[in-house]
Amino acid sequence: MADETRERVKRVASEIGFRPNALARGLLSKRSFTIGLLTNDTYGRFTLPLMAGVSDALVDHGVSVFLCAIEDDPALGQIHVDAMLDKQVDGIIATGKRVDRRLPVDLSNLSVPVVYAFTEGDQESVTFRSDDAQGATLATEWLMKCGRRRLLHITGPEQFFSVRERANAFCKVAGESEPVMFGAWSESWGHEAVEKTWSREDDKPDGIFCGNDQIARGVIDALRERGVRVPQEVSVVGFDNWEIVADQTRPPLTTVDMELKELGRQAGLTVLALAEGRQVEPGVRKLPCRLVVRQSCGADESP
Amino acid sequence: MADETRERVKRVASEIGFRPNALARGLLSKRSFTIGLLTNDTYGRFTLPLMAGVSDALVDHGVSVFLCAIEDDPALGQIHVDAMLDKQVDGIIATGKRVDRRLPVDLSNLSVPVVYAFTEGDQESVTFRSDDAQGATLATEWLMKCGRRRLLHITGPEQFFSVRERANAFCKVAGESEPVMFGAWSESWGHEAVEKTWSREDDKPDGIFCGNDQIARGVIDALRERGVRVPQEVSVVGFDNWEIVADQTRPPLTTVDMELKELGRQAGLTVLALAEGRQVEPGVRKLPCRLVVRQSCGADESP
DNA sequence: CTGAAAGCGCTTACAG
DNA sequence: CTGAAAGCGCTTACAG
Structure with missing residues (x-):
């Protein structure tokens, strides 16, 4: 194949907007470039900033995020988890509102890595929370x-x-x-x-x-x-x-x-690492908080 | 194949937790059972209730939802749209904060159906908003x-x-x-x-x-x-x-x-209908609001 | 009714 | 280096 032909193919491909089918690619590579974010926080006050961080960290890697709000319904939780597994997600991030409560669904022994954030996780997995x-x-x-x-x-x-x-x-x-x-x-x-x-x-x-x-x-x-x-x-x-x-x-x-976005970013990069088979130290990671100074203390210097 | 064998296969299949690979299935059926929700509402005050409705309506149909928060960044919007199209979403719901503003990304002439909610859409498509x-x-x-x-x-x-x-x-x-x-x-x-x-x-x-x-x-x-x-x-x-x-x-x-959850439900069912090739009347659909009576008016009867 | 083959859209490993 | 073949995990249409 001449260089010129190669060029022409590439040009035409981009002209007609050729985009490879990620489903077909995923079938081979065993990677769907997809992860699931599970949350029981209906109101979204914690979930959305966190989600923004996850998405922000992963979009460059071509990874998209399924959001599943399961409230506190175990049946609904199971349905969403099954749906995600069927779709071959590369990993799951489980988030909650309380670090001392578990989600109403069992995520141990899944075939994909699970990372926890603001909810109690398994011994062997990575859990993120604020300090x-x-x-x-x-x-x-x-x-x-x-x-x-x-x-x-x-x-x-x-x-x-x-x-x-x-x-x-x-x-x-x-x-x-x-x-x-x-x-x-x-x-x-x-x-x-x-x-x-x-x-x-x-x-x-x-x-x-x-x-x-x-x-x-x-x-x-x-x-x-x-x-x-x-x-x-x-x-x-x-x-x-x-x-x-x-x-x-x-x-x-x-x-x-609490730097939720940064926390989300790290959680995202961690599932990705696990999905790629890289080794990650299990345990609880506490991320530092930051003081935001406005006017209710009377001092206007920064901390 | 004897009935008994068939039964045994089914039993073993469910015992070992066999779940068909949705990617492979999608390759044939041209359906990924996946849709994308695009939003520029970072804070999530509108998006989350709407998302809850979408998800609620579609989970029974086996459809999962990619959430993409694009803020007002056209480049980021394009990246997310491309990622969704690569993943062969069956449709896209575009939501915003203002019915008289467009999202910073062009969604006309996509190969998949698009439904709009709380953002200005195309002439030929369906747009949902509150009345x-x-x-x-x-x-x-x-x-x-x-x-x-x-x-x-x-x-x-x-x-x-x-x-x-x-x-x-x-x-x-x-x-x-x-x-x-x-x-x-x-x-x-x-x-x-x-x-x-x-x-x-x-x-x-x-x-x-x-x-x-x-x-x-x-x-x-x-x-x-x-x-x-x-x-x-x-x-x-x-x-x-x-x-x-x-x-x-x-x-x-x-x-x-504004009954955002119900609005989300209808938007979800509408993209699904379009994805399945059913005919849907284009135009703007205004959904009725509901008065919630608390104590700030002094009457405690219901409306 | 049962079972084998073809094919979805890619990628990878291999033969020429 | 180039090009054809095999195969990912399913489903569908067809031959037996």
């Missing part, structure tokens, strides 16, 4: 850097592993005697906690670290309604950097970002 | 049913088609002389609009229809801070039924739900 202790340390130290000494931690339900991790780190930095209030993941719990605290006689806190941004929003609103100025009198830090909330609090919220 | 006028009518009529007569509409930027549709419907029901305030999709615009209105001398409104739930949240907070009681003195209705916002306003927000 809650480090994130909480960042937040608490920031309050202290802002000159706050009487600290309070208002957070979610104590049963959550992440809640305990964050609370422990808070106590380690702020001092064991500093109070922690466990409650719900809601604005109204933020309100209630402020009411309780300010209706007592003793010293009021001058720095509050909240377990998530919704609680922080409730806290800031409650303080404003009591006439307590944020950040002049009390500094507030949140957790999640859920921008739609953090940007709209008055003042905008300084908060901890 | 903004009907939703706004529902909201405005509800305010009137609650006995409100001095109505105000605080909404988003006038350039949005949906904003104009809702505003026109509001005027049709409330009367042409009732005021409409165009602004931004934010809580702070809700605040600002209340400040402006209450600082004037003339009659104050007793019913406010907001263009989305975030504006409504700002409006309700601003009214509370002015000492105006909701719903005793003023009724407020939102739009979107974004539960995380609507449930946490004080009082909880009566609002219009």
